[in-house]
Amino acid sequence: MSREELYHTIEQYLDKQLDAKSIAAFEDRLSKEPELRQEVELHRKMQEELGDPIKRNLRSKLDQLRIEHTLEESDHKIVPLKPRVNWMKVVSIAAGVLLFGFLIWLLVIKEPVNNEIVEQPKEEEEQKVPPSKEIIKEEPNPIVQDETPEPKENEKPSIKDPIKTPVQDAMASLIPNPLFENLVSQNGIQKIFEFSLKDPKDWKIPVQADQSIAFHISGDLKTTNPEEETKVMVNVFNNKAIDSDIAQATTSFSLPVVKEVIDDNDEEELAFAEKSTYYFNLDKNLKLTPGLYYYTLILEDNPRVLYCNKFTVTKE
Amino acid sequence: MKDQNIKAIQEGDSKGLQQIYTDFLPRIRRLITNNGGREEDAQDIFQNAIIVIYEKASSKDFKLTSGFYTLLYGICRNLWGNRLQKKSFKEVTIPEDIKYKSDDNIEADLEKIEEQxxxxxxxxxxxxxxxxxxxxxxxxxxxxxxxxxxxxxxxxxxxxxxxxxxxxxxxxxxxxxxxxxxxxxxx
CATH class of the missing domain: 1.10.10 (Arc Repressor Mutant, subunit A)
Structure with a gap:
């Protein structure tokens, strides 16, 4: 049973769409295969959680509110938890450390210490502070003004993350994605499916008044693949996509292709036609925000990228 | 009559949710940051508590026996206490406050929320x-x-x-x- 068939059976089982005989057979498998039981349970829980449209809506809104309120309410200081301090213990440890330090000083006084080398790990340590998303402004917050101002021994300095401005966001959306840049550079390597497109090299598409862009591609595909029907898909990715897997695509649509018809009477041409040629000419309005995008051409039944190129969506 | 905050959560009402954030997040943030947490923890706990309330309010047996804030505070307090325990901050104890004490099974809630x-x-x-x-x-x-x-x-x-x-x-x-x-x- 392939993974696809397994998923289908699990979904049918959870939706109670299997007949009595199939249920019995599947439950027999469930009783013997703990891994399958786990898989079914995972699908059930995912359906339960992600199949509630109200909750999805609630979560989306909470995510949005979180962003808004983190930016608005970030001008506070983090108050470290007050440790229960045993002062006697602290004083005795401090005295011990001083004594030890004094002994070390006595021992190494003849070899001056290179300050830079000593300082280095300290700097590294500071950089290793756990990443924090909060943005801390300079002004003190009245809420915590009365809290201990002195840094505690176990207090880690907060990294002041720069506030992301719209300009920085816009710049981030234009950073080239190495994975896709590599795919772009590989165009023309494919020999079985050879795409020739008339898309411009430095392609910029402006956002129109209705917030969409006019995406146009035309060209041809020459293939030695004997398949009767060739179905091509276009997948569009933003510059943050982590792989060219269709599951990462921002949008995806089919590319209608028309096969070149060879005159049946021209026997010579028919005999020597090693490649079939398909033509395409597509105009499509896409809802995309300004930024750098990549698009890939793949066959419906094969995720391998056959062609990749990029375009930049610009403001009106 | 149903509490308007609960209604906003159940319906995913934008304005109502915005109000909940404005009214209650600063107080919950204070609770978390005064007890060893960071801004991110406060946001996590607040968001998780709202989901817990959504879950609770969706069950037939749900009845709001206290004020909304009492419920929210109790859940946040327990969620944070539980997280601290996991982080092994063993010396940490959040001061008990009988008024906000929640008798719910927070362990089960927390596990479910984490999975979700x-x-x-x-x-x-x-x-x-x-x-x-x-x-x-x-x-x-x-x-x-x-x-x-x-x-x-x-x-x-x-x-x-x-x-x-x-x-x-x-x-x-x-x-x-x-x-x-x-x-x-x-x-």
């Missing part, structure tokens, strides 16, 4: 196209309709694509550290 958060964050890591398709699938739309709405050439392609998206979602869930943690807890 895992599914949600994995779902958000899918591309927009897959998210759209999976939303339709989870809403039990027929494959014919999904193919039509997604602009796919055939139902068989819609099915194939649905499988690819779900496979990716499952892979994202399983690749997350939280998945092993939650699975180990189950056994």
């Amino acid at each position: 958060n895992l599914f949600w964050s994995s779902f958000k890591n899918l591309g927009e196209d897959c998210q759209k398709l999976m939303r339709l699938f989870f809403d039990k739309e027929k494959m014919e309709k999904i193919a039509q709405m997604m602009g796919y050439s055939s139902v068989s392609y819609a099915k194939k694509r649905k499988f690819q998206c779900k496979e990716k979602l499952v892979a994202l869930v399983k690749a997350d550290d939280r998945f092993d943690e939650l699975s180990n807890r189950d056994h």
Whole structure:
């Protein structure tokens, strides 16, 4: 049973769409295969959680509110938890450390210490502070003004993350994605499916008044693949996509292709036609925000990228 | 009469949720940051508490026996206490406050929420196209309709694509550290 068939059976089982005989057979498998039981349970829980449209809506809104309120309410200081301090213990440890330090000083006084080398790990340590998303402004917050101002021994300095401005966001959306840049550079390597497109090299598409862009591609595909029907898909990715897997695509649509018809009477041409040629000419309005995008051409039944190129969506 | 905050949560009402954030987040933030937490923790706990309230309010037995803030505070306090315990900050104790004491089984709530958060964050890591398709699938739309709405050439392609998206979602869930943690807890 392939993974696809397994998923289908699990979904049918959870939706109670299997007949009595199939249920019995599947439950027999469930009783013997703990891994399958786990898989079914995972699908059930995912359906339960992600199949509630109200909750999805609630979560989306909470995510949005979180962003808004983190930016608005970030001008506070983090108050470290007050440790229960045993002062006697602290004083005795401090005295011990001083004594030890004094002994070390006595021992190494003849070899001056290179300050830079000593300082280095300290700097590294500071950089290793756990990443924090909060943005801390300079002004003190009245809420915590009365809290201990002195840094505690176990207090880690907060990294002041720069506030992301719209300009920085816009710049981030234009950073080239190495994975896709590599795919772009590989165009023309494919020999079985050879795409020739008339898309411009430095392609910029402006956002129109209705917030969409006019995406146009035309060209041809020459293939030695004997398949009767060739179905091509276009997948569009933003510059943050982590792989060219269709599951990462921002949008995806089919590319209608028309096969070149060879005159049946021209026997010579028919005999020597090693490649079939398909033509395409597509105009499509896409809802995309300004930024750098990549698009890939793949066959419906094969995720391998056959062609990749990029375009930049610009403001009106 | 139903509490307006509970109503806003149950209906996902934007204005009502905005109000909840404005009215209660600063106080919850103070609770968390005064007890060793950071801004991010406060945001996590606040968000999780609202989901817990959504879950509770969706059950038939739910009855708000105290004020909304008392409920919210109690849940946040317990969620944070539980997280601190896990982080092994053994010396930490959040001062008891009888007024806000919650007698709920927070362990079970927390585990459920963590699992749900895992599914949600994995779902958000899918591309927009897959998210759209999976939303339709989870809403039990027929494959014919999904193919039509997604602009796919055939139902068989819609099915194939649905499988690819779900496979990716499952892979994202399983690749997350939280998945092993939650699975180990189950056994």
